[in-house]
Amino acid sequence: MSASSQKRTVLVSGASAGIGRACAVMLARRGDTVIAMGRRVEALQSLANEAPAGSIEILPGDLNDKAYLDRADGHFARCDVFINNAGVLRYAPLMDLSDDDIAWMFQTNVMAAVQLTRRVARHMVARQSGHIVFMTSIAAREIYRLASGYCATKHALSAFARSFRLELQGFGIKVTEVAPGMVDTNIREGSDHPAVVAAMQARRFSPLTSDEVASAVVYALESTPNLCPDLIELRPLGSV
Numbered sequence: 001m002s003a004s005s006q007k008r009t010v011l012v013s014g015a016s017a018g019i020g021r022a023c024a025v026m027l028a029r030r031g032d033t034v035i036a037m038g039r040r041v042e043a044l045q046s047l048a049n050e051a052p053a054g055s056i057e058i059l060p061g062d063l064n065d066k067a068y069l070d071r072a073d074g075h076f077a078r079c080d081v082f083i084n085n086a087g088v089l090r091y092a093p094l095m096d097l098s099d100d101d102i103a104w105m106f107q108t109n110v111m112a113a114v115q116l117t118r119r120v121a122r123h124m125v126a127r128q129s130g131h132i133v134f135m136t137s138i139a140a141r142e143i144y145r146l147a148s149g150y151c152a153t154k155h156a157l158s159a160f161a162r163s164f165r166l167e168l169q170g171f172g173i174k175v176t177e178v179a180p181g182m183v184d185t186n187i188r189e190g191s192d193h194p195a196v197v198a199a200m201q202a203r204r205f206s207p208l209t210s211d212e213v214a215s216a217v218v219y220a221l222e223s224t225p226n227l228c229p230d231l232i233e234l235r236p237l238g239s240v
């Protein structure tokens with residue numbers, strides 16, 4: 001991939017691992033300045049060490065901490081692009097998920113994501129430009145056994161993404177939804193219900209890589225000015 005012609009400042013939530021980390025590295029190597037969010041300071045520092053010197057600024061904190069978001073607002077004001085990627089997941093049969101599990105997924109995947117987007121988008125509206133990428137999922141349009149709570153959060157996040165698009169397009173702001181199927185990250189490591197373990201062992205396809213998802217994000221960000229890629233769905237071959 002060649003370097004991007006237009007250098008941007010890109011805010012990435014959930015940049016300490018998985019898909020967000022791959023996006024951060026790929027964009028930094030293409031010449032963008034990346035502001036990397038996540039709670040784990042050491043993981044963010046290791047990300048910064050892997051990218052070209054000075055290309056990644058780390059902004060550690062918990063997206064559910066309002067004081068952290070208040071302190072970060074000056075950074076939000078600098079962003080041309082926001083990759084709204086942080087998320088959590090717990091798979092289990094619906095009747096075995098705890099109320100706390102469901103609330104935890106909604107709090108991070110929906111409430112925190114929407115609150116952060118509104119903060120960042122206010123600055124984009126003032127500048128009349130910007131691009132926001134929501135990392136939803138194939139689970140934003142389909143319901144899977146063992147994934148009910150997670151599917152519900154991604155359906156909700158997708159609805160918000162489409163609403164943001166409707167309301168922000170008049171300000172010259174693009175909103176893209178990138179919706180992958182299974183990706184090879186650690187997001188499922190806390191899902192140890194026996195039914196989930198058995199389903200994972202029976203899987204007959206290979207997950208996507210984080211780099212494959214990051215390439216779709218790069219494609220969206222490098223679209224020509226009048227073209228807004230609204231929804232990019234990515235499925236592992238053989239997964240349907």
Ligand SMILES: NC(=O)c1ccc[n+]([C@@H]2O[C@H](COP(=O)([O-])OP(=O)(O)OC[C@H]3O[C@@H](n4cnc5c(N)ncnc54)[C@H](OP(=O)(O)O)[C@@H]3O)[C@@H](O)[C@H]2O)c1
Pocket residue numbers: 013014015016017018019020037038039040043061062063064085086087088089108135136137138179180181182183184185186187188
């Ligand atoms: N993996 C898949 O199969 C898949 C498929 C479709 C969509 N997705 C979506 O893609 C996104 C990234 O998933 P992933 O697979 O890359 O997961 P991951 O490897 O577990 O990474 C999740 C990221 O979110 C951050 N995060 C979680 N809670 C946070 C909080 N309260 N405050 C700040 N940061 C928080 C984590 O950072 P810290 O732990 O450092 O805070 C980490 O950087 C998620 O929205 C997920 O739903 C994943």
